[in-house]
Amino acid sequence: xxxxxxxxxxxxxxxxxxxxxxxxxxxxxxxxxxxxxxxxxxxxxxxxxxxxxxxxxxxxxxxxxxxxxxxxxxxxxxxxxxxxxxxxxxxxxxxxxxxxxxxxxxxxxxxxxxxxxxxxxxxxxxxxxxxxxxxxxxxxxxxxxxxxxxxxxxxxxxxxxxxxxxxxxxxxxxxxxxxxxxxxxxxxxxxxxxxxxxxxxxxxxxxxxxxxxxxxxxxxxxxxxxxxxxxxxxxxxxxxxxxxxxxxxxxxxxxxxxxxxxxxxxxxxxxxxxxxxxxxxxxxxxxxxxxxxxxxxxxxxxxxxxxxx
Numbered sequence: 499x500x501x502x503x504x505x506x507x508x509x510x511x512x513x514x515x516x517x518x519x520x521x522x523x524x525x526x527x528x529x530x531x532x533x534x535x536x537x538x539x540x541x542x543x544x545x546x547x548x549x550x551x552x553x554x555x556x557x558x559x560x561x562x563x564x565x566x567x568x569x570x571x572x573x574x575x576x577x578x579x580x581x582x583x584x585x586x587x588x589x590x591x592x593x594x595x596x597x598x599x600x601x602x603x604x605x606x607x608x609x610x611x612x613x614x615x616x617x618x619x620x621x622x623x624x625x626x627x628x629x630x631x632x633x634x635x636x637x638x639x640x641x642x643x644x645x646x647x648x649x650x651x652x653x654x655x656x657x658x659x660x661x662x663x664x665x666x667x668x669x670x671x672x673x674x675x676x677x678x679x680x681x682x683x684x685x686x687x688x689x690x691x692x693x694x695x696x697x698x699x700x701x702x703x704x705x706x707x708x709x710x711x712x713x714x715x716x717x718x719x720x721x722x723x724x725x726x727x728x729x730x731x732x733x734x735x736x737x738x739x740x741x742x743x744x745x746x747x748x749x750x751x752x753x754x755x756x757x758x759x760x761x762x763x764x765x766x767x768x769x770x771x772x773x774x775x776x777x778x779x780x781x782x783x784x785x786x787x788x789x790x791x792x793x794x795x796x797x798x799x800x801x802x803x804x805x806x807x
Contacts, residue, residue, distance in 0.1 A: 499523075506561055507666075509554025516562060516578060520569030534755045534781075540747055542689040545654050552585035552655050553662045559583065560666035588655035591648050595696060595738065598730040601723065602703040602710070613722040650741040653692035683749045690745035697738040703731040754781040766802040767793060777805070 500517040507513050515525050538544040564570060564578035600606045609616055632641045662668060687694070707728020714721040756779040763775040765787065773793060778786035785803060795801075 507554045507557040508550055509558065512555065512581070513558050513562065516558065516564060519574060520567065522569065531757075534757045539750050540686065540689075541650070541744055542686055545651060545689060548651055549654060549658045552658050553668075555582040555585050556659055556662040557666045560663065585655060585659055587648060588652040588659060591652040592656060595649065595652075595734045596699070598707075598727040598734065599699055599703045601727045602706040602731060603699070607723070612719065613726040616726060645737045646740040646744065649696075649737040650690070650693060650744055653696065684747055686745045686747050690742050693738055693741040693745075697735065697742055700731050700735040700738055704728055704735060707731060752781070752783065754783040756781045756784070756786070762806060763787065764804040765789060765793075766804060767795065768800060775803075 499521055500514065503510050504513040504517060519525060538547055558564075559579075559582040564575050564582070570578070597608050600608045611619075628641055631644075707724050710724030711721050711728065714724065759777055759780050761777045761780070763777050763785075765773045765775045767773070771793070774790040775787045778788055780786075787803075
């Protein structure tokens with residue numbers, strides 16, 4: 499009824515759901531794991547996947563905006579709108595990370611208020627926002643790691659989202675690489691070089707803040723401004739440094755992902771002995787076992803694992 503899988507955008511799954519729901523079809527979310535090992539293994543591949551997702555969602559918002567058109571309930575419109583405009587988080591994120599540098603490095607005040615007034619009004623808001631996010635989503639995501647995650651992605655997503663917003667027909671579909679092996683760990687500078695540049699500017703800003711506090715009379719408006727912006731830049735420096743550290747890739751030697759599952763099993767030794775066991779994790783290429791007894795066998799001894807059908 500919708501003419502097949504949509505190919506106007508690069509997030510065809512979401513666009514297909516949108517088109518189907520406009521025609522009255524229902525969709526369902528199954529909250530059970532049906533697949534494993536389909537996540538990206540390396541940071542640069544993950545960034546590329548999120549850039550494609552961002553492009554596709556912005557394309558849908560431009561070409562088939564869920565806020566308009568027939569067939570959707572108010573709740574569905576809000577849900578789609580939230581999912582699509584989520585990817586614009588990069589712009590306010592980068593503004594927040596770089597705003598103190600306008601004063602510390604360039605001498606421009608971005609907020610027309612005294613430092614004490616900023617603390618009085620903005621401080622409770624920030625605390626409340628972080629506490630609310632932790633309360634609502636604390637079971638599935640951690641506030642601190644979310645800050646780092648968004649910092650890693652923000653500098654990559656800004657040019658993508660703005661370019662797609664201006665020209666939604668740009669970009670082509672590609673499948674994210676999965677299942678790759680990495681024999682040795684390494685540091686992926688290609689994935690974090692924007693974070694390295696941001697970190698360098700923030701470190702310079704913190705140094706300028708310390709210098710400003712020490713060279714201006716204590717308690718003066720200038721020293722307060724340098725102190726407040728210096729603290730702000732220091733707080734921004736923490737996720738920036740962590741986002742640089744995220745470029746460290748660990749080796750990946752398993753071609754199949756392990757899934758935590760407890761199943762009764764039987765370990766059969768070369769001499770025919772059978773030992774009761776239970777799986778701890780399982781994949782297409784191996785398993786972790788808890789044995790009822792520990793056999794005395796040499797390493798690399800071939801054994802057979804029997805699992806119930």
